[in-house]
Amino acid sequence: MVKLNARLVLLLTLPPLLWAGNAVVGRLMVGQVPPLALNAMRWVLASLLLLPLGWRAIATPAARAQIAQRWPELALLSFLGVGCYNSLQYLALTTSTPLNVTLIAASMPLWMMGIGAVFYQVRPRGREWLGAALSLGGVLVVLSRGSVAALARVHFVTGDLLMLLAVMSWAFYSWLLARPPKSMRGEARPGWNWAELLLVQTLFGSAFGATAASAEFALTGATVHWSPGVAVALLYVAVGPSVIAYRCWGQGVTLVGPAVAAFFSNLTPLFAAVLSAAMLGEAPQPYHGVAFALIVAGIAVSSRR
Incomplete structure (x- = not known):
């Protein structure tokens, strides 16, 4: 594990900020x-944006053969991190409240550590458990707005279960990035740069997404209500939470490991609270500062060498 520095902190802080915006946009797009x-x-839009940067991964028969040889591993990676997680999150936002969704997402460090222990024999250290408790405490402060009574009024619905499945899929995705299969590490790994690897993921993910969307249209008869706002929202989720955030997260997880990176993901509900407050014209409250301090303390404790 690489020691945290300013560059790594930026790499791991940008994704939660962009994903917080994604949650707000996802909620706005309901209906x-x-x-x-x-x-x-x-x-699909993210794939088109990545194509000029990562075209070499699919440009020649030899390049496509590399993908064909590794398609099970690449398909699984894309299914978990591109297709499954994001679909479940958007589905969860249609029936669950932002409070419940972010509360469940706050369990990410625990899932990261649990999966690491069971499947990768990476035993959490005591300071990582302490960091998880501090970080989760910060998230609970945001979710409760400084009032414990608010947490007692939480009622779980179908969307909460979907978000739990989404968190589990993202935890597995992050571990696959940090501990790839033999065909994707060392000399066996194709000489792809970040854009080429992400393009391959988005192509597989687009196939999964298109299949799911086709079933959605067929079963529900739902339609897209186009407007300038919808177009701007699509551009944002394709560029920020997709290309930029996945690039930063992939590099950060590879350097510091999924367990430490998971604590940074707990910044997402804090950023979401601030963005929501800004959109509603409400000033940040003192509990935002308390929550930020707890989350940062969790990151600092868990990442100490």
Whole structure:
């Protein structure tokens, strides 16, 4: 594990900020764009944006043969991190409240550590458990707005289960980035740069997303209500939470490991609270500062060498 520095902190802080915006946009799109269609269009557009940067990964028969030889591993990676996680999150936002969704997402460090222990024999250290408790405490402060009574009023619905599945899929995705299969590490790994690897993921993810969206249209008859706002929203989710955030997260996870990176993901609900407050014209409250201090303390404790 590489020691945290300013560059790594930036790499791991940008994704939560962009993903917080994604959650706000996803909520705004309810009733305008069906959730599975939103996910499919997001990744098709992201693939088109990545094509000029990563075209070499699919440009020649030899390049496509490399993908064909590794398609099970690449398909699984894309299914978990591109297709499954994002579809489940958008579906969760249609029936669950932002409070419940972010509360469940705050369990990410625990899932990261649990999966690491069971499947990768990476035993969490005591300071990582302490960091998880501090970071989760910060998230609970945001979710409760400084009032414990608010947490007692939480009621779980179908969307909460979907978000739990989404968190589990993202935890597995992050571990696959940090501990790839033999065909994707060392000399066996294709000489792809970040854009080429992400393009391959988005192509597989677009296929999964298009299949799911087709089923959604067929079963529900839902339609997209196009408007300038919808177009801007699609551009944002394709560029920020997709290309930029996935680039930063992939590099950060590879350097510091999934367990430490997971603590940074707990910044997402804090950023979401600030963005929501800004959109509603409400000034940040003192509890935002308390939550930020707890989350940063969790990151610092868990990443100490």
